[in-house]
Amino acid sequence: MEVMKMLLLPLLSILLQSPLCTSVTVSSSKPKVEIHEHSDAVLSCEFRTEKDQSPRIEWKKKGKGVTFVYFNNKFTSSYTGRAKIEGATLTIHSVTQKDSGEYRCEVTASEDHINLGETIVTLNVLVPPHVPSCEVPSSVFVGAGLDLHCKDKLSVPPATYRWFKDNKALTATADTPYSIDTNKGTLKFKSVSKTDAGMYRCESSNNVGAPKSCVAQQLKVLEYPLNMTVLIAGAAGVLTLSLLCCICVCVCRRRGCCKKAKKTKSTKTYNPPPPPPPPIRNLKHYKQTQSFMI
Structure with missing residues (x-):
């Protein structure tokens, strides 16, 4: 038995050391x-x-x-x-x-x-951030909705975005009149006011390199001119009046007030015109048949 063990141990060692x-x-x-x-x-x-x-x-x-x-x-x-x-x-x-x-x-x-x-x-x-493209209009009217866009298509991983107004970072809260999508790079205003005018820029970052920013752009907020206000009010009045007229006509037709009167047939009989008078005979053809004495 011991002899078998002595023979098997070297063989097992060789098998373990050999590549399988x-x-x-x-x-x-x-x-x-x-x-x-x-x-x-x-x-x-x-x-x-x-x-x-x-x-x-x-x-x-x-x-x-x-x-x-x-x-x-x-x-x-x-x-x-x-x-x-x-x-x-x-x-x-x-x-x-x-x-x-x-x-x-x-x-x-x-x-x-x-x-x-x-x-x-x-x-x-x-890929570190590149200078993003920023879309900021030069002017907008008071009360209008407004979207500002920012995009860096080259950075890997995709960049996240921050917006600045007059070099101050904007932070959206429940009380602010705007919202910010940090992944898409949009800054949205529901209704622009005069206080929203200023210099706007956007910054992209992705933790690979230093953040990059576009050049700040001026946004002006304008009030509607008086003649424009009058024109809008007049157009609104005409539209309202036309709508009321249409409603009145529809109601009148449903109640039968606007039915057209039926045409009655005429009972007069037709009288032909009188015949023309007989033609006068030509005097040249008249011959005297009797003579008269006085």
Whole structure:
């Protein structure tokens, strides 16, 4: 029995130390990479093969379609000169937002039992805030509704927004006559008053870089001129009068007050005109048949 143990222990030790891999295996120590714009992104890819000591390594990027990054031991045109590979780990220099996406590392070991392995690495390039575009009208009339817009389409992650009036940050509460959407960048007034006039600007931020602000723009609040007020009042009066007339006509028709009188047929008989008088005979044709004596 002791002899059997002495023979089995070395055999068990050899089995434990020998690789149990029967195919190529591929993995990544960091499957999600977040890096600032214009920095170097390292996409790790580690592999182990059963027999093949020189496997084929490929990198592909998934977007609208699948494009090659590294193929046939060289980089494709868009990555030539700005990327390198060590083992199977890919490094892209000075990344931009266009480099964000899903990358796939593929290792093909033709001599292994299962000869293909792959792993996926997601790259997210962080972009600091850019100067936002601000929409502020030059003037607005008292009492009108007003929306101011602010947008930064380039920052990653998406920016949040703050509005300033005369260099003072605006904070919306239940008592303020305006509301602010910090995610969409809108500043809304239900009814503008004279006190809302001033210099307005917007600031975008996303914790990647320093906040950026647009140039402050002047907003003037105007009162309606007198002739405009009279014109609006007159138009409102005419509209009200027309509406009342229409209502009166409808009510009258429903009650039968506006029915048209039926036309009665005439009982007069037709009398033809008298015949024309007989024509006078021509005197030239008249002959005297008797003579008269006095």
